[in-house]
Amino acid sequence: MKWVYIEDIAAFNDQEVEVRGWVYNKRSSGKVRFILVRDGTGILQTTVFGGDENHPLFKAFDELTQESSLIVRGRVREDKRAPGGFELSLQDIEILQIAKDYPITPKEHATPFLMEHRHLWLRSRKQHAVLQVRVEVIKAIRNFFDDRGFRLMDTPILTPSACEGTTTLFETKYFDQMAYLSQSGQLYNEATAAAFGKVYCFGPAFRAEKSKTRRHLIEFWMVEPEVAFATLEDTIELGQDLLMFIIERVLTHRRRDLEELERDPKPLEAITKPFPRITYDAVVPKLQDKGSAIRYGDDFGAPEESLISELSTNPVCITHFPAKIKAFYMQPDKDRPDLALGVDFMAPESYGEIIGGGQRIHDLDLLEKRIQEHHLPREAYAWYLDLRKYGSVPHAGFGLGVERTVSWMCGIKHIRETIPFPRLLYRIYP
């Protein structure tokens, strides 16, 4: 008998097939019994009819518990009463293992309990849907850049020095010296961009910040494109196209999962190019009018991010930040050197910053000056300075946070559900 996956079951109507999976739930109404079988691709209702108590199928049914592993065989039948429209009339149940006392029941549980059982929680419907969206988002990102001629250039995770901040790095021993887990691949991207023109890196980033909010993970995934000869303008265009592409893909391929998550697709469908742009100088008074206590020169907090997202149903691009609150490598505006050519994309619906980027300094003297001003060890940046010595060109890029994007797509509150095994401030198990 042919082994098929539940997501393909419609193609096998009225045929005898085999499904390998786990018991999601079972129900009984005396002489009619139902097993909901999940196989990783979906959930299928299987039925056992009539017969007497000693029928082998009934005996097997009675033995089964939630999450027991099994192979079922039978005929696929279209039936409106079955969730999904198809069910399997069972001829055979082969039990692989009886699961004893599966901790996650089909009833309510609190988050701490579920996080403690994250390895099992992944089997639940909603978690499954969120991670399916994650898969789609990642695939969309890869396709977007690959199809536009970007070269995937993996950047190192073990690095000899700080990229941006210095107090938020994970330290580890590297034989007889110290190394740090990467917070960003950007500096290395600048080197590969000079070698390959347009590149992107896609990997985990580590921040030892003691952040305890629904928008932070200690370990998160980030995609970072970098383009030689590109300006701030070009990088805004690129970020905009990328987000449009991701949204379109999720809406096309993962509509079922959005339904499972009760995510209203309308706010996503309403997003159109171009995204509104507003400078930092212009947005601060608007925020103050809306009641924010922000002062010129402050960076945005969560309340400001929410207020900005109220400005439009599209993501909003904030540009030209005070150079002081941005990273040392940000290119200054040529008319207003106190402003940095950076951009932050704020997602709608209060999902906050999902993209941060901008144009990098390409002038050697200016970069040297900034490294000094920021008290960074010059030796560690020798290779980075080389990029400005040997054929320096303007260049720009950004970083997109995968988990923040996925929580926005899914309309879920907490970022911890958007990665299979989240690393949080007070949780590294499982």
Place this chain on the structure above:
RNA sequence: UCCCCGGUAGCUCAAUAGGUAGAGCGGUUGGCUGUUAACCAAUAGGUUGUAGGUUCGAGUCCUGCCCGGGGAGCCA
């Protein structure tokens, strides 16, 4: 790091004013020929996070510690 909140059955919660620790779900047993987190009946299940203190008496009040949740700062 700071602020706020919580820890009672396997899970989700309840326990008036300090006075014998309860319910639903899950488990088990039985019933039901189309269930949709099925339903109905019965049944087992507890050192109230931990260490101390106050009291005739503490789940309840006080202190320390442990664990967790929400938020701030910072950021994607």
